[in-house]
Amino acid sequence: xxxxxxxxxxxxxxxxxxxxxxxxxxxxxxxxxxxxxxxxxxxxxxxxxxxxxxxxxxxxxxxxxxxxxxxxxxxxxxxxxxxxxxxxxxxxxxxxxxxxxxxxxxxxxxxxxxxxxxxxxxxxxxxxxxxxxxxxxxxxxxxxxxxxxxxxxxxxxxxxxxxxxxxxxxxxxxxxxxxxxxxxxxxxxxxxxxxxxxxxxxxxxxxxxxxxxxxxxxxxxxxxxxxxxxxxxxxxxxxxxxxxxxxxxxxxxxxxxxxxxxxxxxxxxxxxxxxxxxxxxxxxxxxxxxxxxxxx
Amino acid sequence: xxxxxxxxxxxxxxxxxxxxxxxxxxxxxxxxxxxxxxxxxxxxxxxxxxxxxxxxxxxxxxxxxxxxxxxxxxxxxxxxxxxxxxxxxxxxxxxxxxxxxxxxxxxxxxxxxxxxxxxxxxxxxxxxxxxxxxxxxxxxxxxxxxxxxxxxxxxxxxxxxxxxxxxxxxxxxxxxxxxxxxxxxxxxxxxxxxxxxxxxxx
Numbered sequence: 001x002x003x004x005x006x007x008x009x010x011x012x013x014x015x016x017x018x019x020x021x022x023x024x025x026x027x028x029x030x031x032x033x034x035x036x037x038x039x040x041x042x043x044x045x046x047x048x049x050x051x052x053x054x055x056x057x058x059x060x061x062x063x064x065x066x067x068x069x070x071x072x073x074x075x076x077x078x079x080x081x082x083x084x085x086x087x088x089x090x091x092x093x094x095x096x097x098x099x100x101x102x103x104x105x106x107x108x109x110x111x112x113x114x115x116x117x118x119x120x121x122x123x124x125x126x127x128x129x130x131x132x133x134x135x136x137x138x139x140x141x142x143x144x145x146x147x148x149x150x151x152x153x154x155x156x157x158x159x160x161x162x163x164x165x166x167x168x169x170x171x172x173x174x175x176x177x178x179x180x181x182x183x184x185x186x187x188x189x190x191x192x193x194x195x196x197x198x199x200x201x202x203x204x205x206x207x208x209x210x211x212x213x214x215x216x217x218x219x220x221x222x223x224x225x226x227x228x229x230x231x232x233x234x235x236x237x238x239x240x241x242x243x244x245x246x247x248x249x250x251x252x253x254x255x256x257x258x259x260x261x262x263x264x265x266x267x268x269x270x271x272x273x274x275x276x277x278x279x280x281x282x283x284x285x286x287x288x289x290x291x292x293x294x295x296x
Numbered sequence: 297x298x299x300x301x302x303x304x305x306x307x308x309x310x311x312x313x314x315x316x317x318x319x320x321x322x323x324x325x326x327x328x329x330x331x332x333x334x335x336x337x338x339x340x341x342x343x344x345x346x347x348x349x350x351x352x353x354x355x356x357x358x359x360x361x362x363x364x365x366x367x368x369x370x371x372x373x374x375x376x377x378x379x380x381x382x383x384x385x386x387x388x389x390x391x392x393x394x395x396x397x398x399x400x401x402x403x404x405x406x407x408x409x410x411x412x413x414x415x416x417x418x419x420x421x422x423x424x425x426x427x428x429x430x431x432x433x434x435x436x437x438x439x440x441x442x443x444x445x446x447x448x449x450x451x452x453x454x455x456x457x458x459x460x461x462x463x464x465x466x467x468x469x470x471x472x473x474x475x476x477x478x479x480x481x482x483x484x485x486x487x488x489x490x491x492x493x494x495x496x497x498x
Binding site: 219 | 459471476497
């Protein structure tokens with residue numbers, strides 16, 4: 001039996017923290033981009049960002065007001081006990097974090113168009129499940145999907161004649177048309193598969209990877225680097241005011257496709273990429289992988 | 297020299313401000329986003345705040361209610377202004393608002409509104425919500441609370457509110473539109489160079 005009350009409290013506190021402090025890899029990247037920026041207006045925007053993060057930590061407040069609709073990606077060890085209790089506990093954790101953090105009231109009920117101020121509702125938080133063989137731990141990844149960076153999200157199924165060139169065009173078009181509004185520098189996630197829902201899910205999983213990790217296929221890794229350089233050459237700059245970079249990175253995840261289709265999904269993370277990763281054992285000892293040394 | 301506008305903003309104060317300038321605001325800025333725009337323009341409901349000469353913020357904040365019934369601004373950053381494009385020209389005409397603050401660019405209708413009725417669109421750096429919240433001296437009142445925390449009209453008194461990057465000036469010049477021409481040109485070059493290297497289907 002696991003201590004489900006303790007689990008709920010740990011996740012509630014972890015969520016609150018992840019809305020105030022960015023993951024280590026994102027912070028390091030923003031500092032590097034700021035240092036490398038040469039255009040004065042762009043540099044001043046980076047300075048506002050870094051100042052904001054410092055103030056958010058000091059004042060213990062959500063660094064961006066849009067704390068998103070919460071998504072969980074849970075990877076359950078094959079031997080982890082009481083898995084049936086996890087989903088309700090995650091929902092309760094969101095309810096608590098909404099008051100404790102506090103989080104903005106973001107869940108709007110479909111059709112009834114009501115926001116009851118709890119951040120929980122129909123399929124909210126959204127929970128994705130994976131199973132890890134031979135493991136007795138529970139890995140919980142959290143993501144605050146803000147409105148601005150969810151807005152460019154899209155997917156399309158191309159014909160094979162369009163080729164991977166078609167993917168490149170779709171990504172570049174989406175970034176220039178919609179990336180500006182999504183708070184660049186962005187982390188661009190791309191999913192490639194045989195149907196749109198597979199590609200879309202993979203594109204979100206792509207932005208949960210540690211920044212700069214590479215697709216295991218050398219061609220995939222090469223395509224990530226080509227797109228990173230290409231998007232940076234376009235020079236959207238922070239907030240789209242034009243600058244020396246556009247992105248923090250480009251990650252691609254893939255699944256074998258159907259011979260007749262190439263589906264592409266795109267999801268972007270804003271510069272305030274509020275992703276968290278925590279691994280718990282059955283006694284509720286935990287390790288936070290995204291924010292080393294963070295205390296809850 | 298730091299340029300600061302004070303509400304109520306006279307048209308004359310906007311005359312020498314150009315796109316790409318960074319300005320600040322003292323006075324009243326009211327949050328106003330999707331549903332508030334729809335209520336005024338599409339449903340014809342009167343706004344409960346007189347915006348003449350004031351500023352609006354395309355934003356949905358996190359606000360804390362104090363035990364004495366007053367409110368504290370916790371976190372407030374801009375939302376995507378483009379969502380309001382459909383309503384903005386008519387909104388500026390009807391309200392006499394002088395400063396539109398949000399993030400990302402806006403398009404032709406807002407350019408025309410800024411030029412015809414003398415107003416500016418500015419960008420507050422997105423995601424910098426604690427920075428903005430600490431520039432709010434006081435929440436004077438709130439209206440249309442039935443819309444929920446993000447969509448309500450929060451009437452804020454601010455001091456040194458910024459940086460505000462001017463994206464559309466009172467002549468109708470548009471910073472993001474100009475940038476986009478350059479971005480699209482570079483995009484074509486980038487596409488040409490990458491597409492040659494990803495011909496994986498052979």
